[in-house]
Amino acid sequence: MRQRFTKSARCSAFCFAASVAALVCGAVTYLLFRRDTYLHTLLRRVFGTVPQALPKNNLLAFIAANWLGDFFWGLALGLMLFAVLGAFRRRAPFAFWGTVSVGVVFELLQKAGLVHGTFDLWDMAAEGFGALLAVAFGCWVQKKEDYL
Amino acid sequence: MKKVISVLCAVLCCGVFVLFALGSGEDEATVSSGDSTAAADAAEAQTNLTANVGDTLNAGDLKITYTACDVNFTGYNEYLAPADGNKYIRLTFDVENVGDVDHFVSSWDFDCYADDVAVEAYYGEDDDLSATLSPGRKASGSVCFEVPEGARSIEVEYETDFWSGNKAIFVVA
Numbered sequence: 001m002r003q004r005f006t007k008s009a010r011c012s013a014f015c016f017a018a019s020v021a022a023l024v025c026g027a028v029t030y031l032l033f034r035r036d037t038y039l040h041t042l043l044r045r046v047f048g049t050v051p052q053a054l055p056k057n058n059l060l061a062f063i064a065a066n067w068l069g070d071f072f073w074g075l076a077l078g079l080m081l082f083a084v085l086g087a088f089r090r091r092a093p094f095a096f097w098g099t100v101s102v103g104v105v106f107e108l109l110q111k112a113g114l115v116h117g118t119f120d121l122w123d124m125a126a127e128g129f130g131a132l133l134a135v136a137f138g139c140w141v142q143k144k145e146d147y148l
Numbered sequence: 149m150k151k152v153i154s155v156l157c158a159v160l161c162c163g164v165f166v167l168f169a170l171g172s173g174e175d176e177a178t179v180s181s182g183d184s185t186a187a188a189d190a191a192e193a194q195t196n197l198t199a200n201v202g203d204t205l206n207a208g209d210l211k212i213t214y215t216a217c218d219v220n221f222t223g224y225n226e227y228l229a230p231a232d233g234n235k236y237i238r239l240t241f242d243v244e245n246v247g248d249v250d251h252f253v254s255s256w257d258f259d260c261y262a263d264d265v266a267v268e269a270y271y272g273e274d275d276d277l278s279a280t281l282s283p284g285r286k287a288s289g290s291v292c293f294e295v296p297e298g299a300r301s302i303e304v305e306y307e308t309d310f311w312s313g314n315k316a317i318f319v320v321a
Contacts, residue, residue: 023168039171077165084157094158102162106169113248115170 007145011087015138019079022130026072033065067126074099074127078134089142092135099131100124197308197316205316207308209247210281214318216240219302221292228272230294236270237320239304240290245281254278255291258306258318262299270294 030039081095103124111119199205205212221238230236237260245251255277260267270292277289295302302320 073165073169077161080161080165081158084161085154098158098162102166106166 007142008086008088011138011142011145012083014141015079015083015087018137019076019083019134022072022076022079022134026069026076029064029068029072033061034069066120067122070103070123070126071130074103074130075134076130077102078131079138082135082138087138087142089139092139095138096131096135099134100128103127103131197314198319199316200319205306205308205318206246207306207316209245209249209251210253211244211246212253212306213242213244214239215242215288217318217320219320224270224292225272228270230270233297234294235297236292237295237302238273238290238292239318239320240288241277242286242288243277243279243281244286245283248283250280250282252280253287255289258291258304260293260295260302260304262293262295262302264301267293267295 027039031043078095078099081098082092085091085094106115107119107124109115110117197205199214201214201217203214205214216239218238221236224230224236239258243253255269255271258269260269273290273292275288275290277287277291279285279287279289281287291304293302293304304318304320305315306318308314308316
């Protein structure tokens with residue numbers, strides 16, 4: 001089985017799966033801590049109800065509610081870009097800067113009032129941190145493949 | 149060719165993730181009133197907000213204050229009288245643009261249901277609500293509907309968010 005697929009394809013598939021997992025984690029974060037996203041609207045229409053939002057009465061919950069979703073978004077996009085660009089270490093900077101660029105542009109659009117949301121530098125930091133972790137993880141996966 | 153496909157896939161990914169980011173937008177509408185318990189309950193419900201006379205609906209960039217309600221409006225144009233068995237109701241609002249961009253608000257943004265049946269609006273008044281508001285500007289106006297005289301429940305809906313379809317309900321006392 002391993003010989004049927006190149007190392008690059010295996011790494012890409014692994015990073016793609018990790019990206020999907022990060023997206024699921026981000027969705028769960030929104031479900032737990034937010035109250036009125038479009039995900040909630042979809043769940044209300046399908047199931048008729050949504051889970052009760054957790055209270056944000058401590059620092060961890062506050063950080064999770066405000067920035068964990070952005071972190072998982074950056075992580076997922078970084079991993080997805082790393083996967084579609086072939087999962088080569090030399091492509092890691094493209095994946096990282098691509099994610100950061102999209103995040104920064106989106107925040108600037110929020111600041112300009114062209115899209116929903118509030119401009120927040122900490123959102124950009126969370127997305128950048130997610131992107132950094134994504135390329136680090138992708139490079140680690142690729143390195144592990146070298147030794148297998 | 150492979151490079152082109154990779155780049156196209158990367159651009160597509162970015163587009164999809166931008167859609168995800170848009171979908172996570174939280175622009176909650178709230179109702180503020182003298183009763184803090186009611187306001188908190190309404191905020192928690194997060195589906196349909198309810199506003200009574202005197203309440204203010206905060207829907208994104210617009211602040212809509214429900215100032216008055218006439219359940220049997222008789223000051224209509226004599227040539228536009230309601231059909232037999234019907235009457236007019238009239239709700240008055242003060243609207244303020246608290247955002248950074250222009251917003252258009254009009255009586256077309258409101259829908260009325262009498263006993264859960266949609267009813268027609270009445271546009272015969274001079275102070276019909278219709279204005280394009282620059283940031284910081286205000287407007288006042290009324291919205292009128294023709295409802296059956298024996299209607300047990302009359303609710304006027306205002307869509308607070310086009311994408312989610314959430315509505316605020318102005319209660320006709």
